[in-house]
Amino acid sequence: MKREQIKDMDSLQTSERHGMPRRDFFKILGGGIIIFFRPWRALDLNRMPAEQARGVPKDYNAFLRIAEDGTVTCYTGKIEMGQGIITSLPQMMADELNVPYDRIKIVMGDTDICPWDQGTWGSLSTRIFGQIMRTATAEARGVLLDLASAQLGVPVSQLEVKDGIVTDTKDSKKTVSYAQLAKGKRIEKFLDVKPSMEDYTKFKSIGKSYNRVDSNLKVTGEAKYSGDMKLPGMVFARILRPPSHAAKMTSVDYSGAEKIAGTKVVREGDLVAVINENCDLADQAIVKIKAEYSFNEVPVNDKTIYEFMLKADSNAKALNSTGDMDAGLKLCDKTFESEFHDPYLAHVAIETHTALAQLDGGKMTVWASTQSPFGLREGIMRELGLPAEEVRVITPFVGGGFGGKGEYQQGIEAAKLAKLTGKPVMLMWTRDEEFIYDTFHPAGVIKIKSGIDKAGLIKLWEYSVYYSGTRGADAIYDIPNTKFTHYSQKSDGPPVHQFGTGAWRAPNNNTNTFAREVQIDIMAAAAGTDPLEFRRKNLKDEHILDCLKAVADKFGYVPGKAPSGRGIGIACGADAGAWVAHMAEVKVDKSTGKVKVVRIACAQDMGLCVNPEGATIQMEGCITMGLGYTLSEEVLFEGGKILTHSLDAYDIPKFSWLPKIDTVILDRKDKPPQGGGEPAIIAIGAVVANAIFDATGARLYRMPMTPERVLEALKKV
């Protein structure tokens, strides 16, 4: 399709793109009361980072429905991938509507019946969407009360709601249920949602722990993921992949593959695939295809990438800086310069990217494991030249995302193959494909120059981040003279990252927090001050100070100057509107360099905590997952070829790694809820690095902290 056409299609379809044409709602959903809301004004978009504000829908499009039987259904473009919003969103709504929690249903990630959504990531579900949803629900309650008031002939102020039943406070015989109000009705209400920041303490359901609502389905094997869908006549596909990212196919011979029973080879441009009703036979056929490739020169590998980044002609952007660097330097008694390296990381969800696509009566329906059903729909529209109403994406349960399923290449591939073959096509990426076509956490370099005065106060902070992004790059400490520079890809320059990169749980922040918190530790040690005390002295942010206090209490921290030989580390940070502080204890085997994390404590302030149990699980998950990037995970590559493409070669945390984990959630009933799925991962690298220093005096500037690197660092002690 040509450029102009794309532009045209965009302008034509903006209204439909943001949801289903409204007239169809009742047709599809039946009667009752449907509430549409426009959340635009609810958000103080100026305070949101631009990349988040961009995707917030501006049209009336999110809605909930009160059916004629009184069931409340929330339709959301968000998806469930383990983070637990399938439990926490209905919880918020139950409170607002005064209905029992189990009467709330949630329909997720179906582009035909759910409102447009930018995607499920960035810990935004609770923080932003949850807020909007909750406020809209409160307004919906107002609508119901108005209806009840008219029906009962009683002013709204005289009504109260309990368990979905509206009662006249002056005459308890006068009642009407939500179900009765919705009965036989076809009411549409359009609301402009204003932020509501009322007293959270009155909520019944919020703040209570709930077990996951999807547990039963998931422990019995009944929960359906994309790969579990089945359609009559469905075939399995395998795609021919080049041997490296730098390869281009020059010739292909698929006569061998076609000899495998029931196999069909399909091709469109560079997309070559085999299909077979039998998955094993598709596997056998794909390896029979012979193809030749030409290779582009790739100038880097996993070792030289850092130097390559520093030398590259980058786009340098100054970020908010304060004070004056020269003046700051004069105030310093000691200065410190460090360079930190962080490699590419894979997401490694246990479910690989999977999609089933079917073209039926001109409509393309795709069931896909994606964090972005609407993004996938647009991708299919673009690549297959289809209008919005002819593409439907449905998102069953997603088997882990971590940012990696914000990309949805598999869905587009499956759709193309369904169109080419005229059959429903199931495409489950192999583990190799998953590793090779992942959008990695970007590698990066961070350089810090900092200084302290005689009193141990930080006076200077010069921070440069190369190619790994700026989330979490703020100093967080109270420093009068700071300078930040972000070096990134020049739009007209040769690509520095040789592969696709993208969001990886708490994107960029793991790298930035690692560098900052190690640098802080270096200064604390040089100042001869206990690292907790050093932080306290240089921090003004009360949220972090509170987290540090809470974690120190939980951990039973006894002050001591590092390296104390005890192997105890500290780190803290901020992410997605939440704050965290960690303490860890490690054991380092000085002969092998192997690090064992014995225990980790984490305190998190995430505003009002909607579901403490859910939040605790997320924190434990973050801590466990964080040990991977800290100790072992690294994508190795050479000449455009990914070398670590199996679960054998790329080591993720296992049971034996598990430290004792303690979590504390600071209860903030007065603050709006913030994202909780990511913050606790950000400081794991730093807290372990600082603990290694405390144990041995060895300083690590490079993740992951593998035995070889620890041995290397020990030599310098």
Next chain:
Amino acid sequence: MEETIKFQLNGKQTEAVIDPTQTLLWVLRNHFGLTGTKFGCGMGFCGACTVLIDNEPVRSCQLSVGEAAGKNVITIEGLATKGKLHPVQKAFVEHDALQCGYCTPGMIMNATGLLIKNPTPSIQQIKDGMENNLCRCGAHMRIIEAVQTASKEMKGGK
């Protein structure tokens, strides 16, 4: 090529006319529609495909259906009896020992096999026995707790 393969599947005598070299995982999922057994790697590294064969946890991606002939195969769908969750399943629910849930069937099957062999495992034995079942969401701590709880409940029973 095709043969009649007979085996016990979730308590029922079953047979399939099938090429015996086919992968058990795909046969379970695609032939029998038992999609609770998951594909995670197809190489024996993740354990998402774990089923019990004669009470032994086995990676169904590493086995052909022919190798299951005459044996007793139990998948996640066959664990609950008469709508009542198996103690291991129940313990996973109680402890919220899952997030995305994709590794969960394999974890539960592996843990069940572990408890059949050793009804009272120590924490270390649980860790050792579960080591090569991978979970990316980081539910490990709760999985260990769930296995402990299940062990207590199963003690004295079956």
